[in-house]
Amino acid sequence: MTESVAVIDYGMGNLHSVASALGKVCDHEIHVTSDPAVVAAADRVIFPGVGAIGDCMGEIRRLGFDALLREQVASGKPVLGICVGMQALLTHSQESGGTDCIDLFPGEVKFFGHDHKSPEGEPLKVPHMGWNQVDQVDHPLWADIPQNSRFYFVHSFYVEDTGSEVTGRCEYGVRFAAALGRNNLFAVQFHPEKSHTAGLQLLHNFVRWNGQR
């Protein structure tokens, strides 16, 4: 039977790119869906997200996708969060006046700040937009991606680099978590679907991953 990947659609942004990038790296059935039954039936789940976390969490809660996502993670199937989809997995975010999130990873999502600077005191633009290097921590999803490869980021809030679950680190004035992983759950701050060869390789690895470290 053909394997399937569900890309959860909760109305926040365009999922076309994620779906076409998946189509490029596998023959799995790809469902961009807001139907919990389709998500539950899929072999793998992708949880994307763009825009403000307050709006995202509002929709996630309204549709009951926080509970759905917890169930999917508990079931042991591979789950990948992308960008705001990663931030939504943390405990809490400073964005949108302070937002409680899904709390699958402990930690706070913080703002880079209006007066963000490098350690040398050079002003840094926010959002952090463009191609930055990721210091990978050994994990099957980094297979065949050279260490310190660049991925495409666009975000103004970041996940702190704390805890043993950080699987990739990036620097932009501060050191932050570019990736998090625990068992069958993986999450990335960058956009693999927009990160050319390195990003497609990560998606290639995800759709073949058995969910184990």
Next chain:
Amino acid sequence: MGLAKRIIPCLDVDNGRVVKGVQFVDIRDAGDPVEIAKRYNEAGADEITFLDITASHEGRDTTVHTVERIASEVFIPLTVGGGIRTVDDIRKMLNAGADKVGINSAAVHNPDFVKAASDRFGAQCIVVAIDAKQVSAEGESRRWEIFTHGGRKPTGIDAVEWAQKMCANGAGEILLTSMDRDGTKNGFDLELTRAISDAVPIPVIASGGVGNLQHLADGVTEGRADAVLAASIFHFGEYTVGEAKEFMAERGIEVRR
């Protein structure tokens, strides 16, 4: 280690065809934006900007279709500008696969449009395109104003103040074109670029006037741009994106290779 400065080729597209002739020696169809976008993607472009100059209403559907085709084959960020006037225009382009939209004259006519767009879709996908022209006389301290209609129509709006206002309204990035330099191949207006870049906390893309690789490097080092956009030097095969990156890297500029 750090964030790379971006190199962005720009395609002018009219009714689904690239105009101002791209001249790749071995390309099958030099007018097909999808072919050209794929080529730039392979050459290491960091993003692609697609400027839609289609006048007709029917032609806009062709544009949506072209964006869909590019987005399903090119896995780097894609910005679509030109003719974006309503929230619905933005939704169409994002649904077609664009990552960002460029808003130009619609922002001048209605600055609140940028705010509405940013609130609805997020600042990360709202690029405000600014066409600026010097208005100060020789010898005066330099000052630039916003022009519309391809640089023909003055608005009386100060460029630096406008950039700050657009930023406050929720722009995620600024695409800054010097109308004095556009098409001249004399290099960016570096003073303008620096004035805008220093005035706003969001990334600035420098555009207008690139004639050689030194101009690209100057845009970053002297103009303090976060990204540099060029059309003809790449289209006509004078330089490749790879050569541009090598040149910049040799001058200590961080690039993605």
